[in-house]
Amino acid sequence: MESHPDVLVIGGGATGTGIARDLALRGVDVTLVERDGLAAGTSGRSHGLLHSGARYAEADGPEARECLEENRILRAIAGACIRDTRGLFVQLADDDPAYFDAKRAACDDVGIPTDVIDGATAREAVPTLTGDVERAMWVPDGVVAPSRLVAANAVDAREHGAHIRTHAPVTSMTVERGRVTSVTLGGDADETIHPRYVVNAAGPHAGHVAELAGVTVAMRPTRGVMVSVDYEGLEPVLNRCREPDDGDIIVPHDGQVVLGTTSVPVDDPDDYERADWELERTIDECAAMLPPVADAEHVRTWWGVRPLYEPEEAAHGGRGISRGFHLLDHAGEGVENCCSIVGGKLTTYRVMAEATADLVCDRLGVDADCRTAETELPGASDPERLDAFVEEFDGQGPTDADIVDSS
Template sequence: MTVKTEVAVIGGGATGVGVARDLAMRGVDVTLLERGAGLNAGTSGRSHGVLHSGARYAESDPEGAADCLQENRILREIAPASIDDAGGLFVRLADDDPDYFRRKLDACREVGMEPTLLDAQELRERVPDIAEGVERGFAVPDGVVSPARLVAATAASAREHGASIHTDARVADIDAGTGSSKRLTVRVDDGPTIAADAVVNAAGPWAGEVAAMAGAELGMRPTRGVMVAVDYADLGPVLNRCREPADGDIVVPHGEQVVLGTTSVAVDDPDEFERADWEVDRTVEECAAMLPALADAAIERTYWGLRPLYEPDELDRGGRGISRDFALVGHDAAPGLVSVVGGKLTTYRRMAEAVADRVCGDLGVDDPCRTAAEPLPGADEPERLDELVREFGAVGPADSDVVR
């Protein structure tokens, strides 16, 4: 059986469902294909769940930081029940570079963040267990986002606007079209064949494999990072160590737990990669330098996530990139195929808008993006959101402890 659609979207994480929603709201016929049994099964569901203010990227990528800040504000408006307004702190310990601290603080101000400078005593008032060696810090508008709720609500909105969403739909092959035909044919294991005018490759770390199915090349350099959830209640803000990017520099509040992150190790195969004990140990040790009580806290769960990094960008940044910006890639070998790679959960809506703008331009669709103005389904209804999470099978390790 062949199903005809205008756009096929491959990948059911935040970016994929975001693209499906944006296109559907512009009147485009969309079919989304996710290989897993539920949505949110890849990078989105295995993140540490930070709603970034942009402070993490302010000095290295001010444009990306400004985008984070803008999207942070938008998501608070359209998806408040998916977000915990925890706030965030960047803290400098005695051994950390004071010049880096000043550069970070100045960069945050330059992108319009208005950070609040704090001395050691003020930091201790906000986080009583913070390390004795803390010297200075500043507060930023970070938050904590539930990927499961955000992905499920976005998928529900896409469906309400006419998108068709399929899980257990592993793509086996993509025919880029031959002769006079400009349509792409997407073959699904044990499922229908999809004939589409355009295909969006939003498969995250697997995007290179999807592009290869269509005879195209897409250089990917995925990296793994461990997240360690430990028992520690009432942290309050997201705690960031203000130093050059390194292992174990963030602690994220999650109800009665905190999630510690993370490492960055290149992987060759996103389906088969090592999960090393040293990463867990190092992450706990480094995070405990900020919050000593973590050293003896009970580990409740450990999970690894994969960053879908675009190789040319990572090579330009010399390895452990901090920008985490995204790239849109067209493919001469497969006209009509567009790949979106990189990025972060906080800017998923903006990424989807950029993809939809490009696809709509190719299709001759003039309708503008409306995703920043229209609230997501269940925007302020946590119970409804959790029903949607269950319906779409979207619960993941990032927030399995808080989604009811």
């Protein structure tokens, strides 16, 4: 079997499905392929935090502004994919008060709404918060159900003419005279695609996909553990107000909370150690904010792998940097019809897709504007319909397994 779409998108996470949606809404003939079910990689294995930008405000103002803007857009278009919880950055007794002050000032500069409260008021809002809290700061964080978000993007892409192929791994590419001329799929697909343009949105596997096209995308993936425990009644996302470190985020779900996370380099995003110390450290550190989680019953544990871009990691080092996205046009490496999109975060998937679609449309001579920021996702107001989308695309990830009913 053969097909000849304008664009082939490789990768069925939030960014890949977002790109397929954006291009389809612009009238481009697009096929998306994913080696597993949708959201099988980074998107579906995150902690599910909808960033307000506050986490990055003092490190990277432009990135924080982008998070804030995308946060607002997703609240408008994504409906039941999003839960509006707010977020609370908490300063404990051992935390540097100067860091809290710097973050608050940076949020003000960026335009992120904040409300600083004392420790007693914070404990009124979250009665089980540690007695060591000195002060706290409200920010407009939230929670994402990534399985729903990814599936809804795929459905909108399909409704506008895109083809979505799951369980269709890319096995080889042919490059002739500086262009990808064919891409062979395995798995359930057994198909050869002849695209005019190829987008590599394969997350931590982007380096491997790039190699198939004879180009280079240097990745430095890191793993992080998440553990969900039984816990009733937490409303806001809790963020430890210190330099980013292990176990500094607690994300509320209905009847559970997700504790995260660690950051450990991995060589192979498919084959890596899942160390007990990461789980133990994450629980211990999160319990410093919310002590009852130390003894709460474990429901499920999972690791995710971040698709970090090696040159940025090498230039800045450490965990505290703001991790923006990188759009790589491989024309400079001699492959005219191929680009890769790496880095970023779930909150900014839509703007990553927009930037990629802008580049692709420029290369294809398509004159059409992005419409994704103003167009509501299918099923946004209907959780049952969203969950049916997840089931259809085999898109259930562990992040929101307690939220999505795909039975």
